[in-house]
Amino acid sequence: MQFTDSAGGYGSxxxxxxxxxxQQLAQRSGLALPQDALLDRERCSAFIEEALGKSAPSARxxxxxxxxxxxxxEPLPAAVRSSAKAISEYIDQNQHLATPAAGGRSYGGGGSSLRSSASDSLLPTDKQLLYAATLARQKQVGLSYEQLSDRAEISRFIDEMSGKGGANDGAYNPANYKANVAANVAGLAAGMGSSAFGAVAGAAMASSRGGDGSPLDDQMLSRAERGGERGAELDAEMDDLFGPSTQAEGEEDTPLFREGQIPF
Structure with a gap:
């Protein structure tokens, strides 16, 4: 389809x-999405390039x-850590160094998404990553690449850090997820837009691994618990963040902030 205007027209x-x-990058970067970017492929691509340079990278x-x-x-340069575009370029330049421990996974499409020959269902969801990052910060422990790239491993970490384990060792139960994450996440979400969660998770990972990322505010994290938010009010807030908890046991959990490969 072609669009035209009095100034000479748009492209495809x-x-x-x-x-x-x-639109996702506009939310993450805080940039206004111009109308012509919605009508012209080249102008949309130019906006995406600009927004990537001002967006924080994902936790993965x-x-x-x-x-x-x-x-x-060598340490990961601070400039790379703070920009989705810079980290994509860094990954593209160095992904040949990926070790077998990474499970054969690599970044493609400009480094914007984690890809694997296995199904994406084996990767942790963004909600799991956020919760694991919060626990790692509270417990002052690191998160390995294997934990960040494998759903069973991140589930096992969450259970261990939450004092669980046992018969359901490593199992991620969507039906119980809200109860486990609410006290730690509700206060954080109350002070931030949901589009900023990916950046927060990345900062928490960096902090827990001894990087130069900004640490999470412990007072903000515990606000829900200190304020006595419980029961229906907290459930409603979690529903606003993650959607109603309608999943059956064993049903797939839909990621909240899925990082998609650049679609062009």
Whole structure:
């Protein structure tokens, strides 16, 4: 489809995926999405490039980039850690250094998403990553790349840090997830837009691993518990964040902030 205007016209229309990705980046970066970016593929691509430079990388991107930096015996540069575009370029330049411990996973499409020959259902959800990052910060422990890239491993970590384990060792139960995460996440979410959660998770990972990311505010994290938010009110708040808890036992949990491969 072609769009035209009195100034000489637009080019071909951007794809639906491209528009959605531009909208997500606009929320993450705080940039206004211009109308012409919704009508012209080239202008949409230009906006995406600009927004990537001002967006924070995801938790998975930071974890993978740190594993690559470790193989080079060097810290991950601060400039790389703070920019989705810079970290994508760093990953593209160094992903040949990925070790077998990474489970054969690599970043593709400009480093914007974690890819694997296995199904994405084996990867942790963003809600799991956020909760694990919070626990790691509270317990002053690190998170390995294997934990960040495997749902069973991150579930086992969450259970261990939550004082659980036993018969359901490593099992992630969507039906019980809200009760487990509410006290730690509700206060954080109350002070932030949901589009900022990916950046918060990345900062928490960096802090727990001894990086230079900003630590989470413990007072903010415990606000829900200190304020006595319980029962129906907290459930309603969690529903606003994650949607109603309608999953049956063993049903797939839908990621909240799925990082999609650049769709063009």
């Amino acid at each position: 229309e951007p794809s639906e995926k491209q528009v959605r990705y531009a 991107q930071i974890a993978f980039a740190e594993s690559l930096a470790a193989t080079k015996n």
